Amino acid sequence: MHFFRAKRLIEKSAVFRVLQKMPKGAALHVHDFSILRMDWLVRNVTYRPHCHFCVTRHGALKFRFAHPTPPPPAECSEWVLLEKYRQELRNVTAFDEGLLRNFTLETENPEEAYPDRDVLWSRFQAIFFSISGLVSYAPVFRDYVFRGLQEFWQDNVLYLELRAELLPVYELNGTTHGPEWMVETYRDVASLFKREHPGFVGMKIIYSDHRFKNVSLITESVRMAMQLQTRFPGMVAGFDLVGREDTGHSLHYYRKALTLPAAIGYPLPYFFHAGETDWQGTSVDENLLEALVLNSTRIGHGFALTKHPAVWTELWKKDIPVEVCPISNQVLQLVSDLRNHPAAVLMATGFPMVISSDDPAMFGASGLSYDFYEAFMGIGGRKADLRTLKQLALNSIKYSALQDAEKKAAMETWAKSWDAFVTQLARGRSEKAAV
Structure with a gap:
């Protein structure tokens, strides 16, 4: 069943309720502008003063905070102040619900x-285009990051690694x-x-930067990654290329840019x-x-890995995990x-992997629980059990970019939460049995 149809059934599941309480460790594959439920953007951010919007010639929504009203952008005829626009509406609730539909891929009939x-990715990219004008406003950006951390924390996730494009705020x-x-703001928040x-x-x-750019631009991004990591060694883990892989440039295309750090003796970690x-x-x-x-530190998605047994074997030898979403x-x-899912083969053989949620807000999900449910119930099969879940949680800390001392401390913190979780779970089963 497609997730958009299954979501309500999942939320009623006893397994899902257990997974929500489970200490899941770390989220290692999530993107910066999709870590917080979109209804917050609609019901909080778009109601803030000086929020303008316009509709581009292609039908996409564009937002901008400004005072006074800025000149119209190239893509639109004019900016409209949202506060004034809502005052003239008969049904504000319907308008807000329409905004929310524009901010996610959710639909009753996905097929x-x-x-x-092509249609799907076009819509996917249009959503990022729309919400970027909201999230990239400095006061919203700070709140967004804080609330995003809160959403994952409430889902019992104790650590995050964000793919961040660091677009201008x-x-x-x-x-x-x-x-x-x-980066300073991320660190401070x-x-x-x-x-x-x-x-x-x-x-x-x-x-991260987009795999649609030319080699010279990605070379500059690699240089920026080294510069940022040098200045913020405890905050910047490394570099990645993002965007639709099927239509973007290959890693081989960017070989001159990506081999630059090794050529100058700088150990820049990759998370491709x-x-x-x-x-x-x-x-x-x-x-x-x-x-x-x-020497990518981890492999993002790796959906095609089972078709490449030689690569599969080498990654296993080097203990390089796949981030499964x-x-x-x-x-x-x-x-x-x-x-x-190919990950069923990887899981059955014990290949190192972590479970993450990629762009949960785009899919109408949140945190990691929904993806853990799908991994446990679908990919794991009937033999998956509490040991499976425990190993996946442990992997998320083991394969994180934390330093050894940080990992040890994180493991200790997680272990206490896990023991409390298992005790509570066992007590609940005992009480049910007694009844």
Whole structure:
């Protein structure tokens, strides 16, 4: 069953309620602008003063906070102040519900709404385009990161690693902040959250850029990644390339840029998306081999890995895990029935993997519980049990970018939560048996 149809049934499941309480360790594959439920953007952010919107010639929504009203952008005819627009509406609730539908991929009939992958990815990218004007507003950005951490924390996740593009963040007067300001803000917000939530381990950034750019631009991004990691060694974990893999440039295309750190003796860790495809024998499919050659710390998605036994064997020897994102793979049309997910083979053989949620807010999900449910009930099969879940949680800390001392502390924190969880679970079963 497609996740959009299964979601309500999942939420009624006793297994899901157990998974929500379970200490899940870390979320190692999530993207910066999709970590918080979209209804907060609609019901909080779009109601803030000086929020303008317009509709582009292609029908996409564009937002901007400004005072006074800024000149109209190239894509639109004019900006409309949302506060004034809502005052003139007869049914504000219907308008807000329409905004929410524009901010997620959720639909009752996904096969009809997204007849092929091109249509789906076009919609996916349009959502990022729309919400970026909201999230990239400095006061919203700070709140968004804090509330995003809170959403994962409430789902019993103690640590995050965000793929972050570090797009410019703007102020009300139009001034903008660059990557260093953003990393500082991530660091400060994470520190504040950690002080207010004992047991939260923290977060790190994997600086990312799009695989549609030319080599010279990605070379500059690699240089920026090294610069940011040098300045913020405890905050910036490494570098990745993001975007639709099937239509983007291959890792081999960027070889000159990606081998630059090694050429100058700088050990920049990579966390490459690779093998997020169902094609075989293409240059994109071979990203798995390139990721191996470039010593990627982890493999994002790795959906095609089982088609490459030699790469599979080498990754296993080097203990390089795959970041499996079940709901993302299904929604983005790589697999329809999660019982047929290639990760089922990896899990059955004991290959190192972690479970993550990729872009949960885009899919109408949150935290990690929904993806753990799909991994446990679908990918894991009938033999998956509490030991399976425990190993996946342990893996998320083991294969994180935390330093050894940080990992040890995180493991100790998680172990206490796990023991309490198992005790509570056993007590609940005993009470039911007694009744």
